Structure formats: structure tokens, C-alpha cells
Amino acid sequence: MSARRPPREGQDTVGPRPAAIVWVGSSSFRGRGVGFRPVAGSGQAAQRFRGLLADTRPLRDDNFRRLWVANIITVIGAQLTVVAVPAQIYAETGSSAYVGLTGLFGLVPLVVFGLYGGALADVFDRRTILIVTTLGLIGTSALFWLQAAVGGVDVWLLLSLFAVQQAFFAVNQPTRSALLPRLLPPELLPAANSLNMTVFQAGAIAGPLVAGALIPVLGFEWLYLVDTLTLLATLSAVVRLPPLPVIGALAGAPGLRSVVEGLAYLRGHPVLLMSFVVDIIAMVFGMPRALFPEIAHLDFGGPDEGGLVFAALFAAIPAGAVIGGVLSGWVSRIERQGLAVIWCILVWGVAMTGFGLAVGLADRWREPMLVAALLMLVVGGAADMASAAFRSSMLQAAANDSVRGRLQGVFIVVVAGGPRVADVAHGAAAAAVGTAAAAAGGGVLVVVGTVVAALAVPSFVRYRITRPATP
Template sequence: MGVRDRLRAVFADTRPLHNEHFRRLWVANIITVIGAQLTVVAIPAQIYAITQSSAMVGLAGLFALVPLVVFGLYGGALADHHDKRTLLLLTTTGLIATSGLLWWQAAAGVEDVWVLLGIFALQQACFAVNQPARAALLPRLIPAEQLPAGNALNMTVMQFGAIGGPLVGGALIPVLGFPVLYAVDTVFLLATLWAVLRLPPMPPTGAPVRRVGLGSVLDGLRYLRWHTVLLMSFVVDLIAMIFGMPRALFPEIAHESFGGPLAGGIAFALLMAAIPLGGALGGVFSGWVSGVERQGRAVVLAIVVWGLGIVGAGAAVMAAGRAGGSVTLGPAGPEGSSLLWTLLVLAVLFLAVAGAADMASAAFRTTMLQEAASDEVRGRLQGVFFVVVVGGPRVADVLHGGAGAVLGPGLATLVGGVLVVLGVLLAARLAPVFTAYRVER
């Protein structure tokens, strides 16, 4: 094995970047993901600042879930029956427009949580149609043996953006306010619009279909009935995300457990950035994913590690709550500040471990779907995949928001992690064909 092969086995495989269209989309994504993550941070922080309620922050998950499910499934069908480039152009324009509306409501000082949630739901509808088309075109750009590497590269960008967005946005909300964050997102989205404009036409390759409707969506769901491995890849991810994603509790944890300000602050920024930080580091050292053959077993192990990381984070938050959340985290703060800093670092480390495990799980699950499905149904299956990936955390927002109000944010987080571990092990036992799934590399 030469030096280049050894490096490829450790660091990210960059062969997909040799394709100019993939490279252009990937570079544009570096810019737009940062802006998108500023909005991801700003929306829950603004809701909490208006209502001071984690339950209302969790309600944002419900406002996102409905359009994500409906338009995610329908968007997958559209991607199979229409030019994927055209869909990306239309939906990217819609994302720019809704991001501009978010800037407007913040700049105008509306402070009406229902207006904010309504714009957010509209934005998620555009996003839901955009993502299945984007994922479905990847196998048209790069060869099959490069799909794990291409997915890992895309996820690494997402994770790095999800680090920079929370760190910058969370820290600057008290200084610059919400309008600046929404404005940056609006401008940065123009980079993706430019990259999509440079794509070649991407018409469907199968036989033409008379119309796109409910029957077309159901055909994609029926396809899953006979592909247990693909179906289980969705089930285990739902288990991981619904029970193990406590982000709706981060504003309350930062404010109540670690003594941060009501809106934003360093504790909130670190908590929001922790999972993406782990995912980004996992992506940098993702060269090994291209050589894994037992992909089903690898997914199960990764989700177990995810759950254990969430358990550790919940335990650290509970300890911080007992230490007294009213103590501030300032370096020259009162007695108790040092202990809270230690517990915050522990919580961030555990969340980072979970993020690294989630990156590996997502890379394998995405590759399974892209390799096993033909181009004629790939868009619809990517629609289902998208609904699961983004819908699971939205359900988690609602459940964790309610559970946090009853159990407290630390215990709700810890219990969720335990349920992840138990749930994925039970699923693996009930469907051994999933853990036995392998590909030849």
C-alpha cells in the first residue's frame, strides 16, 4: 500500500471533487451551510426569547414536521419525474425568499411567535422539495464506488457549517440581534443558486409517467416493503433521532443549568455546535468508510455510540443543575463557575462523540439507499430518507420540549439516550438481515 492509499484510508477520500459539478456544489455548500446554521440557531433562540418556554421551542418541530413530511415525499416523486436541476432552481429561489421574510419579521420587531413559525413552516416546505432532488442527482455525477466518499464529504461540510453557525450566531445574538443572522443566510444562499445554474439538465432516465400524485408516492413506499434492509435503515435512524436529539432543550439548559443569558450566549453556542463538531471531525477522518463491507452492523454500532454519548451529556447537565444554574460562566465569575465550566466541557465532549457516530451512521445509510435503488425510484426513496432524517429530529423537538418540562432537561436528555441504545439493539435483534447486510469493496 502506497503513501496515498494509506492517507486515503485515514483522511477523507477526495476523489469525488475531481468532478467539476460535484466540486462546484460542494464549495457553494460551504458558504450556504454557514448561513443556514445561523438561521437554525436564531429560530429557537428567538422563540425562547419571546416566550421563555422550551415547550414553545419544541412546537417549532411540529410546524416543521408537517411540511417536511408532505413536501418531502411529494418532492421525491417530483425528482423522479421532472428535471432535477429545474427543481433545485425553483426551491433554492424559494429558500432565498423565505429567509428574506425571516429577516423582515425580526428587523420590523414583529415579536409574534406565530408569524415566525408560519414563515419557518414555509421555508421547510421549500427545503423538503429541494433535498431529495439534490441527493438523487449524486449517482448521476460520480461513480458508485465513490458514493460513500461523496456522502462523507457532503456531510463533513454540513457539520463544519453547523459548528461555525452556532458558535458565531450564538455568541453574536446578544450583540448584533436576530436580523443580522437572517440577512447573512439570505445572501449566502446565492452561492448555491449560482452552483445549480451551472449544472447540466438532469431529466429522468426512466419511462415517462403521466402525472405525479399520491399513487406515485405510494409506489415508492411499496418498494420499501420488499427491501427490509432499506426499511430498517429508516427505522434505526428514527430511533436514534426521536429519542436521542435534545436540541430543543439547549436554550433552557444554557440559561437554567449553566447560567447563560436568556437569548444566545457562549453556553448555548457550545451546546449547539457540539454535535456538528463531532460530525466534522468524524468526516475529516472518514477515509475508512469506503472500505467497510458490513455496513448494517456498522450502522447499529454507530447508533449505540450515539445513544451513549447522549446519556453522558444528560448526566453532565443534571450535575450542573445540582451545582446551581444561577452561577455564571464568566472566567472571573463567583465561586462555582469553575465547576460549571468543567461540566459544560464534559457535556460538549459527550455530544461531540455522539456527533461523530451519527456522521458514520448517516454515511452508511445514505450509501445503502443510493446503491440499492434504481434511478427510476431513487428520488422517491430519497424523499422518504429526507423525511426520516429531518422529520425525526422535529418529532424529537416536540417530545423533548414536553419531557423537559416534566422531567427537567438533564434527565429528559439522559433517558432519551438510554432509550436509543435499547431501541436500536431490539431492532437489530428483530431484523438480523439488516446487521448481516454487506457489500463487496
């Protein structure tokens, strides 16, 4: 496969231009240009509508398309396991305290191996890392199946298997994200990230629904078996990737020093550092999911063990992300990506404020306010999807290839850790001031914090990429 270089990317205030990236994309991207080229004879309304739909040009690359299609298959299986593990633990123990330990056993390896996995991805061939970690994920899923089939397994074995699985996942994900700029030209990274996130969020909705329906019928072992088999599709796509050695790779074996060097890299690149800061602001202050059980029960009259309102609240943000992904054609036309991130997070903050206000008015107008609350969560989910697509693209395009894996590791840690910190903060705030005030106040803090951050680091707002000239 011949190597080609991507069109020159614009760099505004990120710092020195990254080293040249050998782009190994395998398909031509002629055709649909930046945005949408009108089709002869089509109406203007139809043209504008097509321009809103997701930009699918990244799927013209054979390698990206195989990975993306495989992800459609595997994400449902992965979500089946995510649901089955706590459900099996509760079935074995009857204790929510043991179920709560899945958060600890999942977060610790995610943080440790997310950072270390990024360092690995900056030393070794990224295709090799993906093959090894995918085999690890297949192996742990097979062990989940085996223990469920045998029956009567100790809960600590379940938790340990879950921790090992999360460790493989934490190494796999930064590597997978870090290789995208080697497959696609810079102007298609926002579209590629939007496509990936749309599939993930769709799985976050469908997986729990499917698992909830199948567990009473088929049992846990079949869900684990489905996850094991669907991962074979990912393995097939990964094996067919070209070799992806790191350009300017670190010398020697990666260790703590290389992780620290990756974090130090951010200090010299304020735009990249701010991409993490604004996400922390959005998630820590603005993610109210810990309040959903109480809101569903006390404010909207659902049963205390869950029910339809409870499920709808949890599904609304992922549903908004899916809708935002389907209508994400505009992200490929944005050059000022830093400003776009700011606006997306402001919309998220306003939406969470609106959600809190709707909850506060539920005692007067329960049904209309439930609709309004769900709508606010959907809007917030769409805004968060766009923000994540832009921030991922900035990290992938603006950083040197030799440090990109470690930055993606930090990205995984921030994305996973922020909502968990939010759970603690919102729970404490709700105990003091009530759920409505906690949710609405968090949204206001998101808006204030984002404005302050934008004013403090104007280079982030000015960051832009330059699109190649359309022939």
C-alpha cells in the same frame, strides 16, 4: 459529456438489482484507491494519518465539486436566516410562544413537501427541479430582506414566509441527494455524503455564532441579504449540471398515489426500511437537546437565560459531527455498511448514556462532569455523522433511480421529525424522573432497541457492497 457506467455494485439482500444507472461523472477517479495507497518514502505513521482524513476523491468530479464549494458559501447564509427569523419574531412580539410557532410552521411544510418533493424528483428532470427550487429559496430570502428593511411587519407574514421557504427546501433536498449516484460511482457515495454533512454541521456551529454577533451591529435585513446573495453561488452550480432525467420515470403527474407507492417500495426492501427504523430509534430515544437549557442552568450552574454552558451543550453534537467528518477517510473502506450503521448507533446510545451519567454526577464534581458531558456529546455527534453517511449511501446505491427521490423525501422527514418527537418525549420524561435519568435512560433504550432491530432483520446487518478491484 459522454455517459459512463459505474463499476458493478454489490447487492446482498436488498432485493432485485436496481436498473442500470447512467453515471454522468465528469472526472477520472484514478489515483487514491479504496482506502489509501502508500506514497513512496512516506512513513507508516504519516500514511495511517492520511488514511484517517476525509476521502476527497468525490471532489475530482467537476459537478460535485461545484455543488460542494457552493454549499460551503450558502450554508452560512442559510444558518443566518435560521437564527434571524426567530430572533426577529421575538423582537417584534416579545413572546416565546410566537417563536415556538416556527417549529410548527417549519415542520408541516417539511413533512408534506418532503414526501411530495421526492415524488416530483422521480418524474421531472432533477436539474430543472433544483433550478426552480433554488430560485424559490432566493426569492423567499429576498422577501425576508424586504420585510426587514421596511420594518413593522406582522409576525404572521414572517411565519408564512418561513413556511414557504421550508417548502422549497423540502423539495430541493431530496432531489439534491437523489442525483448523487448519477454523478459519482457507488464506492464514493459514503465519502461524498460525509463531505456534505461536514459542511452542514460546520455551518450549524458557525452560523449561529456569526448571526449572534452581527444582529446587534447590522440588523436583520443585512443577514437576510447575505443569505440571498450567497444562494446565487448554488444557482450557478446547479445551472452548470448536465440534464438529469429520471431513469424509468413515473408516467403522468406525481400525486398522492406515487407517494404511497414510494412508501410501499420500502415494504419489499427490508434493508432500506431498517435504515429508517434504526435512525428513528436513535433520534427519538437518544436526542436529549430539549434538556439542555435545564441541564445548563440547574446542573452546571449557568444563568437561566442561556450562557456559555448552554451554548457549549448545543454546539457539542455538531462539533463532534465536524470532527467525525474531517476524520472520515475510513468510511470509504467499509463494505459491510449495515453492520457499520448498527455499530455507529450503538456508540451514539452509549455516548448519550454517558452524557446522562455525567449530568447525574454534576452535583459532586461539576467542572469534570461538564467536560465529560461535552465529550460524550462530541463522540455521539461523530457517530451520528458516520451513521447518516452510510444510511444515505445505502438509500442512494441500493434503490432504483425511479424511486430514489421519494426515498430521499422520507429520509428528510425522518431526519427532521425524529428530533422533534424526541423533544416532546425527553421533556415529558425529565418532568417525571429528572434530566439525568431521562438522558441516560434514553441512551440505554437506543442500545436495546438497536440490538433488537438487528436481531429482527439480520439482512440489514449482512448488507454489504463490493468494491471494484484496485488496478
